[in-house]
Amino acid sequence: MKRIAGATALLLSLASIAAPVRAADPPSSAPELTAPRLTTSADPAYPAGATGDARVLCEVLVGVDGTVNEARVVPDPAAAAVASTVDFENAALAAVREYRFAPALRAGVPARARVRIVVQFTAPAPVAVETIAPAATPGTPSQIAAAIDEVRVRGSRYETRSVTERRLGRAEIRLLPGAFGDPFRAIDIMPGVIPTVSGLPYYYIRGAPPSSVGYFVDEVRVPYLFHFGLGPGVIHPALVNEVALHPAAYPARFGRFAGGVIAGETGEPSQTFRAESLIRLYDAGAFAEAPLLGGRANVALGGRYSYTGLLLSLFSPEADIHYQDYNARFSFKVNDRTRLTAFAFGAYDYASTTEQGKPEQVLFASEFHRVDLRLDHTTERSRSRVAVTLGLDRTRLEDTRFARDHILAVRGRHRVLASAALEVEAGADAFLDFYDGDKPSIYSVSRIDYAVQTSLYSARTDASSGAWLSALLRPGLGMEFTATARADVFTSAGKAAVGPSPRLAVRIPLHERVAALFALGVAQQPPAFAIPLPAVGYRGLPGGLSYAYQKSAGIELKLPLAFTANAIGFHHSYANFRDILQTRDNIDLDDIDFDSNGRGQAYGLELLLSRKLVKRVSAIVSYTLSRSELGSTRNRPAFTSLFDRTHVLQVASAVDLGRGWFASGRSVVYTGWPSLQRAARLPPFFRFDARLEKRWKWRKIGHLSLIFEALNATASKEVLSQECVQNVCKNQTIGPIVVPSVGVEGAL
């Protein structure tokens, strides 16, 4: 049965709601408003395993470029007659996000507009799709009247998307094997992301080490996004709407990281109650969100608790791993244009080993907490945000000694639609990091350790602040130019440095289905540890700032059968990069006398072919061909990065098998590291991840799923080094690192 044909997107007119703001009947003092006009629609897929008819009322925000900036499901007055379920809603949202519009016009100037669209599903017999066909609809005002349920012109919660970013939505992430439904773990399928060790969520991005990758949640900087080792993300997946990877020329609001930015965005406050829970072999999590005060307010709570230790004790009693996290968000709509949000979240991680007869050795013991208070104000032509963030990072050093970082940060920005073709954003932010740490007794550790710890953990206040001006120009014909001028100032222990960070991103359509992409950027950052650790950083900006000079160009293609593809060539140069992972044999976090003249470069080609994983049969093919080189320093000649991988290929596919069964698999293969002993490389690595889900619906408003998932189902071992004796080399392997998961997921 062709279930896709069984879906109907029905665009209804509810004149009584829309009338007050219709162009034909504008308020006397308001400028004339022309509603968005649908130009391109997409077929919604009838969900596999679903039965019966359904209708979903979607609210979408149409941007000034005619794309759908935001889509969500809203309560449907007709829901009592034909209810929807999460499957229908996901399918409806996936479809309407592909819609294209001629933007709304206010006084002749393009403006954002919010419209409501009803997507109706009829089953089981195939039914002709009643969407407005692109060929028939462009510029047909009568059909617009039928298409638009309600028009509300307002600012977008989400930012204009960067032409260089790579973004994954939750629906796709959920089906990606090996990601365990976790948005932040799914980012490693993107091209340009080079894994260090299979399964570990620490990546090299276009040759830049993990220490130079910035992690953000709703623009709030966090020290890490993943729990220790193979753990899941630190934000409950239900709260995360999308995750974006910005490998170069980041949006203006992101700075102070030279190697890329991974940014998660939480979803809009829901107008209906929703809840999710997941119980797995090694952890359990829950999330709930509900509107309050008649919809003016919204509260969301979520968290996760691991009992990994219980599982580990069965076969590895010397190991102990715990992680926990919590998320709480309260949102209050002060008026139609102003929203106040308080978002608190945090995470805790603990890992240790205990050898027989010896004291417990802590491998990692850290936590972070954030409270972000923000005020968003939107008008027809502008959007402003001011926010203040309080934070506490803590890492245990030894015994009862900790390193601490109390954080006070403020940020503000104002984005305005200056004309039909020009958006301008100005903003500034400032961070104060109040570092301190418990120093050991001078008598209890070696003199070198004491000197290092005194240097690292003496109380100090580091300040970093930035300001930017960014302009997005859309001169027509689909062209986009985003130019950003940004600079940051860093101070630490009496040292100061200024880092300019100009950026330019360009998108030029070459054909109806082909566009060229270009990006140039300069990014800088202060010295950082190889692996981000909460509250641990270098004092006094030793060696000065590190710089990345980012250049990339490529094309994006829209292919038949809903496939999209892009090919990006890049060349990134790195200067003054103190990557202490220049040698795999010496990953020493205490090394404060590192080489400060590190230069490097990375270049290559990234290919991405995808068909959204929410389709019945979907796929992602990601391939990176790259070379990462470290330049010569006073101590050594130039050489290929010891973490370089020439080829990284990933192929993922998901299939809706019907009757509530979903299966997906992912193959990962990449080149081995360069050998330290020989001119050759270590053997390549291959693994296969698998996921199988059986879903049962419950009263048409919820579901219960049994999920089997495994990272590295092939139990492949990875070669990390070689040991050579008299020219006979033996591979040193790790693993196999296999992460099996059996989980029960319930949702309302």
Added chain:
Amino acid sequence: MSARCPLSFASFAAFAAFAAFATSCVPSTEELNPRGAAGFTLEPSSATRGEPFSTADGFVVTVDTFVLLATVYSNPVVAEGEASTGSGGGDYFLFSGRRPDSLWVPGVSVGRAELRVNLEGLFLESGYEPELPVVSSEVEAFLPRFLRAAELQRYAGDFSSDEGSESYESTVGPSALLAFRAEGQGRAYRADVTLASASFLFAEAPIVSVAENSLVTLPLYVRAEALFARAACAPPFCSRLPEDEEDAGREAAAGPFLFGPFAAADEDDDGILTSAELSRVRDEQGALFVEELVRRLDGVLTSGP
């Protein structure tokens, strides 16, 4: 996904409780091996501190500089046959014997620990950075002299391993630097010399009790005048052997020190004693005076007064 059901207070209370349960602080309960420090506090003799002293042969000697290189070791004491699970080690010091400083080793496991001290010159190997000592600011200027002196003693050798043989160079430099003035018998002498490396171990290492995050020290007596000791050896380095009891009594009454052997090294009669001159002086039986000086270094650092 959306469900049309109202939120109950109980639901959110449950979630709030879950969130509170899931949130905790990094624990700090694991038991670590408690450690402290052990070492020596220098007790320089009055002669070492620069007070003039007289010799049996009529000289008055004043020590102006006395700088030493030494390693202090402290390790947990374990019963015979038991493996040590505690931590200890040694630290390398360049220090002035004229100041009552402390030389101590941190990170020693709490409990009984033994203390030792070795005079050790700088060990240089081609291709390797030398292990530099902990240097107090008062003697910082002397470190280059020790390095230069060590370089002069570099020698070549072969190093064999499973992967073949390769040549290398290494050296052990001097471990003491002595500057003094002497006047007597109508003459004046001065010297500023380094002395070859010597190894010194107490006959029995003293035992201390190390306490957590604390320093425990024993006195280490420094006697630069021991280099001028009058010992039972052949002239001219030492006093002649007493012929009878009466003669022995006269020798003892004359005092424990002799300057004569140093004066004998002044080949060019300029009153300045150089290392080269000292290295050529031999006794009546042909033994080198510098070798005697090395033996005398054993008496420079002692655990008892």
